[in-house]
Amino acid sequence: MEILHSSRWTITARSRHPDSYERRFGTAFAHSVRRAFGVPCSSGSAALTIALQAVGIGPGDEVIVPGLTWVACASAVAHLGAVPVLADICPTSLCMAPEAVEAAITPATRAVLAVHMYASRVDVGRLQNICDERGLLLIEDASQAHGGSLSEGVIGSFGVISIFSFQQTKLLAAGEGGIAVTDDPGLFDKLQKFRADGRIYSDAPLDGGFYDLSDIGGVMGRNLCMSEFHAAILLEGVQRLDSENRHRATMAGELSSRLDAIGGMAIVRDDLAEPDGGTFYKIPLSMDDEALLRLGPVLVSRALSAELNLPIAPLDLPLDRNPLYQPLTSPLIARTPGLADHVDPQRFQLPNAVAAWGRCIALPHECLLGGLPEVDAIAAGIEKLRAQASRLAVLDRESK
Numbered sequence: 001m002e003i004l005h006s007s008r009w010t011i012t013a014r015s016r017h018p019d020s021y022e023r024r025f026g027t028a029f030a031h032s033v034r035r036a037f038g039v040p041c042s043s044g045s046a047a048l049t050i051a052l053q054a055v056g057i058g059p060g061d062e063v064i065v066p067g068l069t070w071v072a073c074a075s076a077v078a079h080l081g082a083v084p085v086l087a088d089i090c091p092t093s094l095c096m097a098p099e100a101v102e103a104a105i106t107p108a109t110r111a112v113l114a115v116h117m118y119a120s121r122v123d124v125g126r127l128q129n130i131c132d133e134r135g136l137l138l139i140e141d142a143s144q145a146h147g148g149s150l151s152e153g154v155i156g157s158f159g160v161i162s163i164f165s166f167q168q169t170k171l172l173a174a175g176e177g178g179i180a181v182t183d184d185p186g187l188f189d190k191l192q193k194f195r196a197d198g199r200i201y202s203d204a205p206l207d208g209g210f211y212d213l214s215d216i217g218g219v220m221g222r223n224l225c226m227s228e229f230h231a232a233i234l235l236e237g238v239q240r241l242d243s244e245n246r247h248r249a250t251m252a253g254e255l256s257s258r259l260d261a262i263g264g265m266a267i268v269r270d271d272l273a274e275p276d277g278g279t280f281y282k283i284p285l286s287m288d289d290e291a292l293l294r295l296g297p298v299l300v301s302r303a304l305s306a307e308l309n310l311p312i313a314p315l316d317l318p319l320d321r322n323p324l325y326q327p328l329t330s331p332l333i334a335r336t337p338g339l340a341d342h343v344d345p346q347r348f349q350l351p352n353a354v355a356a357w358g359r360c361i362a363l364p365h366e367c368l369l370g371g372l373p374e375v376d377a378i379a380a381g382i383e384k385l386r387a388q389a390s391r392l393a394v395l396d397r398e399s400k
Ligand SMILES: Cc1ncc(COP(=O)(O)O)c(C=O)c1O
Pocket: 043, 044, 045, 046, 048, 069, 070, 072, 073, 115, 116, 141, 143, 144, 165, 166, 167, 176, 177, 178
């Protein structure tokens, strides 16, 4: 309400007040992940785009991205005319495997996008070593791991730039939103310019009120700014993040022991050091029960969603077969001779990603924000599903 009645709804307008929520949130969030600078923006995809632009990724460059992730990780690269090289995942964490990254490096590789996925952290320490040895840039995508940590440091503090999404389903959410954080003043300058039509933060009061942005230019950006409403929601949310993460971790432990007792499904998590530093964005459950595997992840997640009234879904489809991933529709790629074959998603081998898709379903993180009765209900739903799996298969056949 304060923002609604104020003279500032966004940093791209003048205001009578010197302090914007956007700048306060950008600084607070950057400091919470031990970074010097933060540039809030309109989405995680926008944050990926300005991060790639700030480090100079463009046509001819290859960027290694996981073969199993949200499509934006690859499409942000393709939109710039660069080649997303899809690397397979590690089956025990569902995150990009360092060995697959090493195997994918070519003379054209410029950067590696290290993405933390579901309830796991990618082995960013090993990826950083590979990047250091091979002279590559590491960009961290922590859109699914707000508030996590590893023995090497806090998630969001790795690589030259880290990005986050604050889209509605995320651990810290504002409907839509994103941020790029960095320690490098030069990159901070570029990130700002790419997200605000070439403008950077100003501290000077101008005629007619304070203006958050100075018309510096020198770079052709876009308007990818975050509104004051979103920044205020996030500034408040960031204070709850740690306690919510702790609660989710406790409830995940409870769910895990119930699943051990039931059998047939188990939570998939990384086995990196610092077990307390993990987060639970989506909770992937791997099925090892023949009857459930025969039903498949689509039917199992539909049945469990109906039973529990929760949005349970299969994993993201691997990018070699994901209908959302269409790199040839990027004009920069389609019009560059010889690039089409190079970008073709089907040229990449992703056996671990494909196998993981066939055996996993994913619960949303909010199902861990309740208490033990909710965890008991999830376990009971899974037990019922397991007991009824053969009957469900018959019903499914008969309905076709
Ligand atoms: C790993 C990852 N990166 C990037 C994004 C893109 O974020 P947004 O949806 O805010 O554009 C997402 C969104 O789901 C994501 O999961």
